[in-house]
Structures are given as C-alpha cells and as structure tokens.
Amino acid sequence: xxELVYLSLGANIGDRTGNLNAAIDRLRAFGEVVAISSFxxxxxxxxxxQAWFLNCAVALxxxxxxxxxxxxxxxxxxxxxxxxxxxxxxxxxxxDILLFGNSIVDDPGLTxxxxxxxxxxxxxxxxxxxAPDALHPVLQQTIRELRNALPPGPExxxxx
Numbered sequence: 001x002x003e004l005v006y007l008s009l010g011a012n013i014g015d016r017t018g019n020l021n022a023a024i025d026r027l028r029a030f031g032e033v034v035a036i037s038s039f040x041x042x043x044x045x046x047x048x049x050q051a052w053f054l055n056c057a058v059a060l061x062x063x064x065x066x067x068x069x070x071x072x073x074x075x076x077x078x079x080x081x082x083x084x085x086x087x088x089x090x091x092x093x094x095x096d097i098l099l100f101g102n103s104i105v106d107d108p109g110l111t112x113x114x115x116x117x118x119x120x121x122x123x124x125x126x127x128x129x130x131a132p133d134a135l136h137p138v139l140q141q142t143i144r145e146l147r148n149a150l151p152p153g154p155e156x157x158x159x160x
Contacts, residue, residue, distance in 0.1 A: 003101035004034070005060045005069065006131055008114070008123045010094045012044070016054035019080060019093045024058060026076045030069060031062030037126035043154035045120070050090045054159070057098070057126035066105050066112060069097060098127060102137045113138055118146045125156045 007027070011019040020039065027033055037057040044050050062069060073095040080093045098114045105112040113136055117123045124147035127134070132144040139146065 002031075002061055002063055003103070005031075005062055005097060005101070006099040006127060006134065007058045007060060007073070008055065008094075008096045008098050008117070008127070009058060010042070010053045010055040010122070011092060012051045012053040013090050013092045020054060020056055022080055023076055023093050023095060024056075026079065027058060027060055027073075030064050030072045031060045033058060034061050035059035035130040037129040039159045040122065040126050041157045041159050042122035043156070045122070045154050053122065055122045055126055055156075057123070057130055059130055066097065066100050066103065066110060067107070069100075070110050073097070096123075098123065099134060099136070102135075104137055119150075121147070121150050121154060121156045124150065125158075 009020050009023055017039065024033060024036060040055050042053045042055050044053060064072065077093050077095060082092050096114055097112055098117050100112045103112055118136065118139060124143060128143045128147045132142060134143050136146060
C-alpha cells in the first residue's frame, strides 16, 4: 500500500547543498520522490552557537512501513557521515519523518506526526511550499494554518 510521506531534511556542516542532494538521491531507494521544496537557510534554534542550517522538505511516495522507513533514513544519515553527538548540535545531515499519510504512530523511537513540527518555522516554511493543504492528523490543521499561526522568528530565508 502506497503512502505519501513528508520529510524534513537539514544540514549545517560541510557542503550543505551537496549533503541535502545526496540524501534526496538516496531516498529514491525507498520510493518515488514526488516533490522537493526550495532550500531555505535557517537560523539555529535551541542550541544557537552554531552555523546556520540549510533545510528543505521532501514528499516521498513509498510502500515502506513507518519503522522500515525510519531504519532507511537512519541508514542514509550514517552513510553520509552523521555522528550523533550533542543534542540539537551541528550535523552533516538530519532527516525527520514529519507526516506519514494520515497515520498516527507512537512507538519507542518514532512519533508521527513529528511531535515538534508545528512549532518549527524551519520545518513548516519548506513543507508549506510543497504541501500547504496537508492536514496534521492530530491537530486537524493544515500546514499553511500551522505556519501562519507561528510567532515571529527565528529567521528562515529561501535560497533557491
């Protein structure tokens, strides 16, 4: 059974654009990449003394189950050299599952929808570009509505 999945990708170490493009290429092993947002330069949040991130959102049509896709994206992060050190710290690549069709998942190590996505402009700006009318299955609001409800800050700038 096919599901439309939305992912958030980010990088702030090394060749940020190259890292995002390499991750997107590797996602094709798990389904069809049907949409890619512009890339956005984003101010770090929570742990702020670090380089700005480059973020984007991707829509993936997949037959994988949520846990299978999670294992796959963790593998992509490892292939691209991600080492998990400081929480919220610098990273070569970060991939997060935001929405998985209309599924609600609350398993150890995996929560869908992503539990903080509705609070993060660096997630909602790129996602609103490719899926403004996608519905958050818990909050019952569209991505556009969630983005528009955010208070000002941190900065998010479209680069491409």
